[in-house]
Amino acid sequence: MNPSVIREILKVTEKPGIISFAGGLPSARTFPVEAFAAACETVLRTDGPAALQYASSEGLPALREWIAGQLPWDVSPDQVLITTGSQQGLDLVAKVLIDQDSTVLVETPTYLGALQAFTPMEPAIVGVQSDAEGIDVDDLAKKAPGARFLYVLPNFQNPTGRTMSEARRQALVDTARRIGLPIVEDNPYGDLWFDQPPPKPLTARNPEGGIYLGSFSKVLAPGLRLGYVVAPKAIMPKLLQAKQAADLHSPSFNQRMVAEVLKDGFLDRHVPTIRALYKHQCEVMLDALTHEMAGLDVQWNSPDGGMFLWARLPAGLNAIELLPNAVDKGLAFVPGAAFFASDPDPRALRLSFVTASEEQIRIGIKALADTIREAVKG
Structure with a gap:
């Protein structure tokens, strides 16, 4: 490490x-302090003992249902795992999918936190050529044989701020489907568009071929440490086992506060x-x-x-x-x-x-x- x-x-x-x-860091000027003050009072008054108790590893059902309902493809709440920030999602994916010396593909450049999450599993991390439109699909096809997955941030990428074009997204998904390469799609910034929303997620184009990571850090507050993983049902049991071994569950009080804030269309x-x-x-x-x-x-x-x-x-x-x-x-x-x-x-x-x-x-x-x-x- x-x-x-x-x-x-x-x-x-x-x-x-x-x-x-x-x-x-998100701007602290965007943190909805008053909304959380009200939610805190409501949660403690109406559901205090449960909010302060241990909870299920999968996460609060109401929050998982809300997430599933917001995604632009058909997702069951059973496919949603609440994580302690989307950074933990990267850690769980690494533990489940990476073995020593296995190949992991990433954009050039890529998110530093992902490199930190993957490296302890001792993979060979291979950068795929990228330009202003995103991943070079031809270079990906050359480097993909034997790779466990491709990690990619299509929207307003960290660190470059670039957004993958519609044409490149479809070409990437078509290529990954053809060669059997799973895609781990990280989307913490997707809601932060300026003039128009980005094209639909990669995972929405091939739900069984990818894992999707989201976060409440950039749209609510990072101190809550709440994110989520959406994955095919076949892989969820292993992600859940990794989650249980890591921290049992993400803070149940925080989950209830977020669910309370979100319930009336706040976002x-x-x-x-x-x-x-x-x-x-x-x-x-x-x-x-x-x-x-x-x-x-x-x-x-x-x-x-x-x-x-x-x-x-x-x-x-x-x-x-x-x-x-x-x-x-x-x-x-x-x-x-x-x-x-x-x-x-x-x-x-x-x-x-x-x-x-x-x-x-x-x-x-x-x-x-x-x-x-x-x-x-x-």
């Missing part, structure tokens, strides 16, 4: 005066406010990049949702080496190398635009530009 590069960087951001584009009213905030934050960062990076050979993308954008430094620069100089100027970011299964791009970096204020974004991007100019001059 290896330490999280991001968690180590977050320690730096605790220093006074540091503007952080590093953490993948339909709440999530649009998150989208509007994040869209504005993203636009501010893109505008600042355009203004401050003038004359520098810096590249970046323009995401359609989510929390991140992906940037690339001028030739010859290294994001890891640049970071201490940026911190000296009051800015933290995440070097992109940590997100690669192999052959990392030393020039890449991830910028999160959701937690900093508008003023902090402009100040931080200027600090980044100043740091890059100094490095280019040598």
